[in-house]
Amino acid sequence: MTAHAYVRDVFCMVDKVDEDATIDGGMVTLLPGEAVAWHITAADGLDPAAFAAPNVLRCANDLKR
Numbered sequence: 257m258t259a260h261a262y263v264r265d266v267f268c269m270v271d272k273v274d275e276d277a278t279i280d281g282g283m284v285t286l287l288p289g290e291a292v293a294w295h296i297t298a299a300d301g302l303d304p305a306a307f308a309a310p311n312v313l314r315c316a317n318d319l320k321r
Contacts, residue, residue: 257293257313259286265316266292273306274298 257266263286270277277298284292296307307313 258291259288261288263315263317266313267315268294268296268307268313270296270298270307270312272312274302
């Protein structure tokens with residue numbers, strides 16, 4: 257993931273896709289142009305795009321007042 261704007265507290269909730277999935281990272285904050293790469297281990301046959309779904313890949317910017 258590469259940020260195009262300031263992104264605060266990005267977190268991928270892999271257990272929403274597969275309860276046994278693991279990820280090698282945690283919450284990060286990115287400035288424009290910064291990037292992060294996480295490695296996810298999950299069951300075979302899952303669509304990798306599922307881990308980028310709006311209810312899985314979240315950030316504090318998503319919070320509404």
